[in-house]
Amino acid sequence: MKKLHMILSASALGATLALAGAAQLKAQSDQLIAVDESTFDCITEMTPVRGFFVDNLLGNLDATLAVANSTTGGTWPTGSMVQLVPTEVMIKQPEGTSPATNDWEFFELAVSAEGSQIVTRGFTDVVNRFGGNCLDCHIKAEPQWDMICETGHGCDPIPLSREMLTGIQQNDPRCARPE
Numbered sequence: 001m002k003k004l005h006m007i008l009s010a011s012a013l014g015a016t017l018a019l020a021g022a023a024q025l026k027a028q029s030d031q032l033i034a035v036d037e038s039t040f041d042c043i044t045e046m047t048p049v050r051g052f053f054v055d056n057l058l059g060n061l062d063a064t065l066a067v068a069n070s071t072t073g074g075t076w077p078t079g080s081m082v083q084l085v086p087t088e089v090m091i092k093q094p095e096g097t098s099p100a101t102n103d104w105e106f107f108e109l110a111v112s113a114e115g116s117q118i119v120t121r122g123f124t125d126v127v128n129r130f131g132g133n134c135l136d137c138h139i140k141a142e143p144q145w146d147m148i149c150e151t152g153h154g155c156d157p158i159p160l161s162r163e164m165l166t167g168i169q170q171n172d173p174r175c176a177r178p179e
């Protein structure tokens with residue numbers, strides 16, 4: 001009888017823990033910044049910084065620009081959105097969302113004149129169309145740069161010149177074409 005009681009309370013405890021876990025997961029997804037395909041648009045309409053582009057999904061662009069332009073780096077504020085090419089995006093989710101990626105969420109998009117589609121999104125296991133894992137490269141940035149690579153931050157370079165990158169940016173099919 002005592003044993004039965006223990007089994008019952010153990011399963012009650014298990015159920016309680018499962019509920020607590022579910023509540024925690026729910027709290028985490030509630031606090032995530034909602035991102036869908038309508039979040040993304042013409043890259044060159046974002047704010048340019050040294051050849052890449054930024055925005056802040058929570059309207060906190062000044063805070064994003066302050067870190068982007070800091071000569072000593074810093075932690076990018078929640079809501080920051082960063083792009084070098086139209087199809088690869090980093091978005092800063094709230095603190096604690098994903099310690100392994102400094103709370104950056106990575107996106108691989110497909111873009112066309114009709115808009116954007118999310119091909120893959122996530123934290124540690126997003127791979128670009130060349131088979132490269134976003135985090136594997138970006139984690140090599142020295143800590144003060146908060147996983148932003150640019151050049152000279154410690155990441156392995158990508159084989160695209162400034163001219164090629166500018167061309168890719170200016171050919172984002174989502175941008176309105178001149179008449």
Ligand code: HEC
Pocket residue numbers: 052082083084085088089090106107108126127128129131132133134135137138147148149150151155156157158
């Ligand atoms: C092979 C390594 C590599 C992979 C894989 C990679 N990146 Fe990058 N990424 C870089 C480097 C290096 C730069 C800086 C290039 C430059 O400015 O010349 C960069 C630049 C960026 C930038 C502009 C900000 C910055 O860090 O300079 C964003 C945003 C970005 N990548 C997102 C992604 C996303 C999202 C993925 C995955 C879908 C990804 N990257 C995959 C190496 C990589």
